Amino acid sequence: xxxxxxxxxxxxxxxxxxxxxxxxxxxxxxxxxxxxxxxxxxxxxxxxxxxxxxxxxxxxxxxxxxxxxxxxxxxxxxxxxxxxxxxxxxxxxxxxxxxxxxxxxxxxxxxxxxxxxxxxxxxxxxxxxxxxxxxxxxxxxxxxxx
Ligand SMILES: [Zn+2]
Numbered sequence: 001x002x003x004x005x006x007x008x009x010x011x012x013x014x015x016x017x018x019x020x021x022x023x024x025x026x027x028x029x030x031x032x033x034x035x036x037x038x039x040x041x042x043x044x045x046x047x048x049x050x051x052x053x054x055x056x057x058x059x060x061x062x063x064x065x066x067x068x069x070x071x072x073x074x075x076x077x078x079x080x081x082x083x084x085x086x087x088x089x090x091x092x093x094x095x096x097x098x099x100x101x102x103x104x105x106x107x108x109x110x111x112x113x114x115x116x117x118x119x120x121x122x123x124x125x126x127x128x129x130x131x132x133x134x135x136x137x138x139x140x141x142x143x144x145x146x
Contacts (some may be wrong), residue, residue, distance in 0.1 A: 011045050012038040019052035021059040025069040025085070036072030036083060041108035043129075044080055047099050048073065054095045068092065078122040079103050 015023040015038070029035050038048070059067050072083040080103035082096055107114030107126035117125040119137055 007042060008038045008040070011042075011048075015048060015052060018049075019056045021067060022052050022056050022070060025071040026073070028071070030071070038073045040073060040075050040080065043107045043109045043111035043114070044075075044103055046111060047080065047103055047106065051095060051099045055092055058091050058095075062089070075108060075123065078116055078118075078124045 009027075012023070012026050016026060025036065027035065027037055040048075066089055068084045068086045068089070070082055071085050074081050074083070080100050082100075104116075104124055105114060106112075106124065107129050108124055109129040109132075110126060112126040112128070114124045114126045114129070117123045117130040117133060119133060123133070125133060
C-alpha cells in the first residue's frame, strides 16, 4: 500500500468514528467483493471534516432510507468526488457541491490555496506542490498519476 493511502486509512477511521452516519460506508466490502475507501491527499481532509460537521446533524434527523450511502471518496479531474449507492437527497447534494467547489481551489497535498496542475493527469495543487510534482515526474516518482 502506498504511504498516502496508509494515512488515508487512519483518517478514514477518524471520520467514521466522528461522523458515523455519513462515513459509515467507507471501507465496507460491497456485494460484488469490491471495497471503497477514502483515497485523497491530506490537503483535503479538512474539507471532509467540514462536510461531516455540516451534514451529519441533517442525516441524524432523516429516515434511514433517505440517507443514501457514501461508499468511496476519490480525486477525479482535480476535484473531490463522492460515490453513493442508493439515493442521496438535495440537502446532501448541496453541501457536497459546495465542498467540491472548494476542493477545486484547495491544494490536495497540503491544503493551501491551489489551482489546476495539469501534467497529463489533472490535480489541484498550490504552486509549491506543483513544482514538487514536476520534480517527482522527472524522477519517475509515484505521484504522477495518482
Ligand atoms: Zn500544496
